[in-house]
Amino acid sequence: MTTETSALSGVASLELDPFSDSFLTNPYPAHEEMREAGPVFWLERYELWGVARYSEVTQVLVDHETYVSSRGVGISDFAKEKPWRPPSLLLEADPPHHTKARHVVSQILTPKLLRTLKEGFQERADELVARVAARGGEIDGVADLAEAYPLEVFPDFIGLPKEGRENLLPYGSMVFNTFGPRNSHFERAMERGAKAQGWIMEQCQPGAPARDGLGAKIHAAAAEAGYGAEDQAKLLRSFLSAGVDTTVHGIGNALECLARNPEQFAALREDPALARAAFEETVRFSSPVQTFFRTTSRDTELSGMAIPEGSKVLMFLAAANRDPRQWERPDEFDIRRKAAGHVGFGFGVHACLGQMLARLEGECFLSALARHVDTIELAGEPVQQLNNTLRGLDSLPLRLTAA
Amino acid sequence: MPKITFVQPDGLENVVDAEADVSVMRAAVASGVPGIVAECGGSAMCATCHVYVDAGNLDGLPELGDVEDEMLDCTAAERLDCSRLSCQLPATRDLTVRIPPTQV
Numbered sequence A: 001m002t003t004e005t006s007a008l009s010g011v012a013s014l015e016l017d018p019f020s021d022s023f024l025t026n027p028y029p030a031h032e033e034m035r036e037a038g039p040v041f042w043l044e045r046y047e048l049w050g051v052a053r054y055s056e057v058t059q060v061l062v063d064h065e066t067y068v069s070s071r072g073v074g075i076s077d078f079a080k081e082k083p084w085r086p087p088s089l090l091l092e093a094d095p096p097h098h099t100k101a102r103h104v105v106s107q108i109l110t111p112k113l114l115r116t117l118k119e120g121f122q123e124r125a126d127e128l129v130a131r132v133a134a135r136g137g138e139i140d141g142v143a144d145l146a147e148a149y150p151l152e153v154f155p156d157f158i159g160l161p162k163e164g165r166e167n168l169l170p171y172g173s174m175v176f177n178t179f180g181p182r183n184s185h186f187e188r189a190m191e192r193g194a195k196a197q198g199w200i201m202e203q204c205q206p207g208a209p210a211r212d213g214l215g216a217k218i219h220a221a222a223a224e225a226g227y228g229a230e231d232q233a234k235l236l237r238s239f240l241s242a243g244v245d246t247t248v249h250g251i252g253n254a255l256e257c258l259a260r261n262p263e264q265f266a267a268l269r270e271d272p273a274l275a276r277a278a279f280e281e282t283v284r285f286s287s288p289v290q291t292f293f294r295t296t297s298r299d300t301e302l303s304g305m306a307i308p309e310g311s312k313v314l315m316f317l318a319a320a321n322r323d324p325r326q327w328e329r330p331d332e333f334d335i336r337r338k339a340a341g342h343v344g345f346g347f348g349v350h351a352c353l354g355q356m357l358a359r360l361e362g363e364c365f366l367s368a369l370a371r372h373v374d375t376i377e378l379a380g381e382p383v384q385q386l387n388n389t390l391r392g393l394d395s396l397p398l399r400l401t402a403a
Numbered sequence B: 001m002p003k004i005t006f007v008q009p010d011g012l013e014n015v016v017d018a019e020a021d022v023s024v025m026r027a028a029v030a031s032g033v034p035g036i037v038a039e040c041g042g043s044a045m046c047a048t049c050h051v052y053v054d055a056g057n058l059d060g061l062p063e064l065g066d067v068e069d070e071m072l073d074c075t076a077a078e079r080l081d082c083s084r085l086s087c088q089l090p091a092t093r094d095l096t097v098r099i100p101p102t103q104v
């Protein structure tokens, strides 16, 4: 691969395609190339700017007035292209509209509420992991565990009906694929997701979710804040888009990391209280959400590089999470490290609204794994599920022995 | 450099020189001060960076926002009038804060 420095601006110009199959299969060598190319670089193929170092990624995340979300957090600029679905009131909005919508959710999905869920979430993780471990033989860590667990607890928490939950994963996968260019992943995801979309929209309507679930609470709080039925539905849609594939991949990636690093699993077995830290380290080391875009609202400068108004800027969150300028031994999976401060959940005004729920799911699952499983080893090569935004597995052949 | 004094529940003190433009939480984490968990990294989402601000230091702090206010209702240790999230406090001048008995 070539790194050229364009004479005009002094910015490194890269040919690599961050949405190609080879990049998505193993992004880490390219992450290093991008970090070392400079604080800011130009991606020729898509004619946009990239940042892959921790410092610059954080600066872009924090400066939400210069790097806006309302023009889309994917490659498409909503000022120039019509979005494929009505924009999110959260992810694809700027303050002050964003502030108001976010508050509707943050006042409900509090650490206090999550504490009340812990016992039930833990029981269900224990039940599932013990059952799968007792089965013996070869299992698929993705279908049998990583998908099974969030698909059990999350839809119940929201208050979704039992029928139709198979639509959640294809819908999420579609949403995250559409942040990328119109490549084969985008097109295939659109095909598969189209069927799911109808069901998702039905479930988002006020009155559809069970009365005692989070969905109904969001609708009620949104109504109280003055949002009409359409916007109430849109607020819940954010949860069904962002709340399932992300945690599934987080748990699947954790399983892979633990299977590949037996000494780390041994440490977790010895002290199951490390479960929460192990999930945090997974989100740093093997970030389920790899990238997001911003659009510049004005001419600006980042680390001495001039970036004009209307530019798309691609933030490589996962590359920042392994930047040696920020992390010691960045390429080591170490569940005892202090991983807090990684940008796997973003940062700033758009920081992941579901991060405390994701941590709860991850913690309960890994704590159950630590107590019910004695050994965990790969029974074949894991297969990566290629997605324009997410990093996760399609299948993970494992052999477990029950504790 | 502003000096931030963290008083542990057992009375021991950690005094930290804070770099320009950082929050009290970051100053604590950068120096490994125990008792500031800061799980969310400063996004006002976890309430595990709770501190009690010394009575003489309350004036001149940024006002309590809605989000911080709600988050302070979620702290593991008792919320007091002088409770704040250290990730929302800029370390712009000398400050003394007490660390609560628990964060999770």
Ligand code: HEM
Binding pocket: A069, A073, A090, A091, A092, A102, A238, A239, A242, A243, A244, A246, A247, A250, A283, A287, A288, A289, A292, A317, A343, A344, A345, A346, A347, A349, A350, A351, A352, A353, A354, A355, A357, A358
């Ligand atoms: C391991 C799991 C997860 C990861 C890695 C993750 C990652 C992220 C990231 C990186 C962002 C920032 C987007 C940006 O800056 O443009 C974000 C935002 C968001 N996430 Fe998550 N997420 C996870 C789980 C969840 C869950 C479980 C939910 C819902 C319950 C959720 C709901 C949201 C919402 C609504 C936003 C938009 C917030 C805003 O724009 O203000 N996420 N997430």
Ligand code: FES
Binding pocket: B025, B037, B038, B039, B040, B041, B042, B043, B044, B045, B046, B047, B048, B049, B071, B085, B086, B087, B088
């Ligand atoms: S660090 Fe999470 S609320 Fe302050």
